[in-house]
Amino acid sequence: MKKTISQATIDRLPLYFRTLRLAEAEDLPIISSDELGRRLDITPEQIRKDLATFGQFGRKGIGYDVRELKERIGNILGLHKNWRLAIIGVGHLGGALANYVNFAPLGFSVVALLDINEKIIGNEVNGIEIEDSRRMNEVIAAKEVDIGVITVPAVEAQGVADKLIAAGVKGIWNFAPIKLSVPPNIPLVNEDLSIGLSALSYHMTQED
Amino acid sequence: MKKTISQATIDRLPLYFRTLRLAEAEDLPIISSDELGRRLDITPEQIRKDLATFGQFGRKGIGYDVRELKERIGNILGLHKNWRLAIIGVGHLGGALANYVNFAPLGFSVVALLDINEKIIGNEVNGIEIEDSRRMNEVIAAKEVDIGVITVPAVEAQGVADKLIAAGVKGIWNFAPIKLSVPPNIPLVNEDLSIGLSALSYHMTQED
DNA sequence: TAGATTGTTAATCGATTAACAATC
DNA sequence: TAGATTGTTAATCGATTAACAATC
Numbered sequence: 391m392k393k394t395i396s397q398a399t400i401d402r403l404p405l406y407f408r409t410l411r412l413a414e415a416e417d418l419p420i421i422s423s424d425e426l427g428r429r430l431d432i433t434p435e436q437i438r439k440d441l442a443t444f445g446q447f448g449r450k451g452i453g454y455d456v457r458e459l460k461e462r463i464g465n466i467l468g469l470h471k472n473w474r475l476a477i478i479g480v481g482h483l484g485g486a487l488a489n490y491v492n493f494a495p496l497g498f499s500v501v502a503l504l505d506i507n508e509k510i511i512g513n514e515v516n517g518i519e520i521e522d523s524r525r526m527n528e529v530i531a532a533k534e535v536d537i538g539v540i541t542v543p544a545v546e547a548q549g550v551a552d553k554l555i556a557a558g559v560k561g562i563w564n565f566a567p568i569k570l571s572v573p574p575n576i577p578l579v580n581e582d583l584s585i586g587l588s589a590l591s592y593h594m595t596q597e598d
Numbered sequence: 599m600k601k602t603i604s605q606a607t608i609d610r611l612p613l614y615f616r617t618l619r620l621a622e623a624e625d626l627p628i629i630s631s632d633e634l635g636r637r638l639d640i641t642p643e644q645i646r647k648d649l650a651t652f653g654q655f656g657r658k659g660i661g662y663d664v665r666e667l668k669e670r671i672g673n674i675l676g677l678h679k680n681w682r683l684a685i686i687g688v689g690h691l692g693g694a695l696a697n698y699v700n701f702a703p704l705g706f707s708v709v710a711l712l713d714i715n716e717k718i719i720g721n722e723v724n725g726i727e728i729e730d731s732r733r734m735n736e737v738i739a740a741k742e743v744d745i746g747v748i749t750v751p752a753v754e755a756q757g758v759a760d761k762l763i764a765a766g767v768k769g770i771w772n773f774a775p776i777k778l779s780v781p782p783n784i785p786l787v788n789e790d791l792s793i794g795l796s797a798l799s800y801h802m803t804q805e806d
Numbered sequence: 807t808a809g810a811t812t813g814t815t816a817a818t819c820g821a822t823t824a825a826c827a828a829t830c
Numbered sequence: 831t832a833g834a835t836t837g838t839t840a841a842t843c844g845a846t847t848a849a850c851a852a853t854c
Contacts, residue, residue, distance in 0.1 A: 396845065397797070404796035408775060422811065430777055434811090435847060442813060450812040451854035467796050468803030486694035492775060496792055498799075537798065561802040563795060567616060567700060569638055577801035579794045584704055586787045587771060588612035588675050589605070590745065591705075593785035594769040595676030604821065630835065642835090643823060650837060658836040659830035 399440045403463050404496075405430050406437065410460035411495065422453035469497045476502035476535040476559070478550050479542035480510060480520050483565060487539060488515045502533045523550070530557035537561045544568040607648045611671050612704075613638050614645065618668035619703065630661035677705045684710035684743040684767070686758050687750035688718060688728050691773060695747060696723045710741045731758070738765035745769045752776040 409429050413421050423434035423441075441447050441459075444466055448454040464470055475493070477484045480503050488500050503515055504523040513520050521529050529535075538554035540547050540562060547566035554562060561577040564570055572578045617637050621629055631642035631649075649655050649667075652674055656662040672678055683701075685692045688711050696708050711723055712731040721728050729737050737743070746762035748755050748770060755774035762770060769785040772778055780786050 398845070400797050400800050401793050403800070404790075404793045407796070408792065424811080433847075435849095436845095438812065438814090439846075446813070448812055449854060450852065451810050453811065466800070466803075468799040469796065471799070471803065473799060473802075482694035482697040486690035489690040490791070492792055493795070496796060496799075498795060536802070560805070561798050563798055575805060577798055577805060579798040579801075581791065581794050582612075583698070583789065584616065584700055585609050585612045586789050587701070587706060588615070588677065588704060589608050590769050590771055590785055590787040591676040591679070591681060592608050592611070592674065593787075594681070594744070595674075595679065597768070597783060597785060606821070632835080641823075643825095644821095646835090646837065647822075654837070656836055657830060658828065659834050661835065 395443055399443055402432065402436075402440055403467055405432070406440075407460060407463045407467065407469070407496075410456055410463065413456045414460060418456050420453045421456050421459075423448075426454075464497075471497060471536075473498050473536045474501045474534055475499065475537045475539055475563075476504060476530060476533065476554075477539045477541060478504045478523060478526075478554065479540065479546075480505045480515060481541060484539070484541035485515050487541065488518060498537075500539075502529050502535055504529060523553075526553050527557045530554070530559060535559055537563060540564045540566050540570075542566060603651055607651060610640065610644075610648055611675055613640070614648075615668060615671045615675065615677070615704075618664055618671065621664045622668055626664050628661045629664050629667075631656075634662075672705075679705060679744075681706050681744045682709045682742055683707065683745045683747055683771075684712060684738060684741065684762075685747040685749060686712045686731060686734075686762065687748065687754075688713045688723060689749060692747070692749035693723050695749065696726060706745075708747075710737050710743055712737060731761075734761045735765045738762070738767060743767055745771060748772045748774050748778075750774060 406426065409426060423437045427434040427437055447459050447462060475498055477487055477500060480488065488503055493500065500518060503518050503520045504526060505511060505520050506523045511520050511522050536559060538559040540550050542550050544566045547564065547568050548570055551562055551570045551572055555572060555576055562570070562572060564578060564580050567582055567584055570578060614634065617634060631645045635642040635645055655667050655670060683706055685695055685708060688696065696711055701708065708726060711726050711728045712734060713719060713728050714731045719728050719730050744767060746767040748758050750758050752774045755772065755776050756778055759770055759778045759780055763780060763784055770778070770780060772786060772788045775790055775792055778786060
């Protein structure tokens with residue numbers, strides 16, 4: 391009976407959330423779909439349609455309570471849950487993510503770093519010790535990790551995914567440029583940098 | 599008269615390209631839409647439809663010549679052009695991108711690093727000297743930069759974008775979590791990490 | 807009351823999927 | 831020839847846009 395929510399809608403909710411957070415910081419009490427749309431280059435109709443998927447949030451003739459709408463979108467996205475992340479593969483990208491400051495306001499904390507390279511095991515990054523990825527099970531359990539972040543080379547990514555799932559993570563955020571196979575009950579999001587960059591190249595090529 | 603190509607199609611082309619590159623490395627001479635689809639979890643019909651947008655690439659009853667199709671998709675995407683990148687903001691993320699090894703096979707080279715922090719100006723990252731972002735115009739011109747990569751904090755991103763465009767870059771790859779305004783002839787691609795992570799949180803929340 | 811703005815239904819648009827003739 | 835597979839047209843599905851009644 392639960393209606394399926396489109397991925398396009400889900401992908402816009404974080405934008406609404408962020409803009410509401412900024413509006414809250416400006417002490418703006420109320421915002422209209424018009425103003426929200428103006429700040430994001432999204433039509434107000436689209437915003438109202440997206441929100442309608444989840445219920446009623448505003449007041450006719452008035453607009454949306456900034457604080458309340460932010461709160462409710464945050465709850466829909468599960469941002470109140472304080473998810474715990476482990477980063478597997480502490481190379482340049484993994485290290486950058488371990489230091490990424492934009493996770494905290496969304497309720498994500500990096501609690502573990504794992505790598506297979508013995509030369510860096512024991513080092514600290516942003517105050518977190520790099521542990522041996524051969525101790526995956528133990529670390530994931532002890533640190534109560536919810537989400538595995540894969541930043542290993544593509545050839546190793548599927549193996550890491552399998553081990554993460556066996557160790558009990560509930561979701562995977564994959565930066566390795568490869569298609570991963572995971573069970574249907576484990577949400578997987580791919581962050582493929584080469585898509586965006588190639589799309590940019592495409593548009594620049596057409597522009598010429 | 600030129601038909602508009604959907605962004606969804608453009609975003610799949612890099613996946614086809616990558617898979618063809620791997621198939622080429624396996625010395626596979628011919629590939630069917632079926633096999634390509636199997637490797638990417640995309641239906642063969644979708645692949646044939648995407649390719650049909652750009653012309654005819656295969657042979658009926660046979661399949662696609664791996665090398666040729668790879669070449670032609672690369673040309674459509676503009677990956678043969680050897681784009682030159684400048685990274686603005688050499689923090690953790692900018693530094694990771696300066697070291698990112700997956701750019702080279704796609705025809706992108708990082709040729710300049712710029713930062714405003716005098717403490718790191720003059721340092722080298724991956725063999726590239728960090729230069730003063732106040733010398734933007736000069737550096738962009740001298741290094742013949744095509745693409746500006748924005749990895750500065752959100753509040754500075756619009757100013758950096760404006761300066762990059764004034765300096766003559768032809769496209770912008772933005773990692774700052776903010777909506778940028780750019781002229782319509784400057785392609786802009788946003789890489790917003792919080793969208794993917796929030797979407798993962800959403801799906802994990804529904805899974806419970 | 808008049809003006810503003812939501813929530814929702816209907817219309818349109820676009821993308822995906824299905825089907826199949828063409829042909830290697 | 832029979833089997834395989836593309837390229838393309840038609841059907842379906844889903845998302846966006848438009849319109850407007852409800853109401854603050």
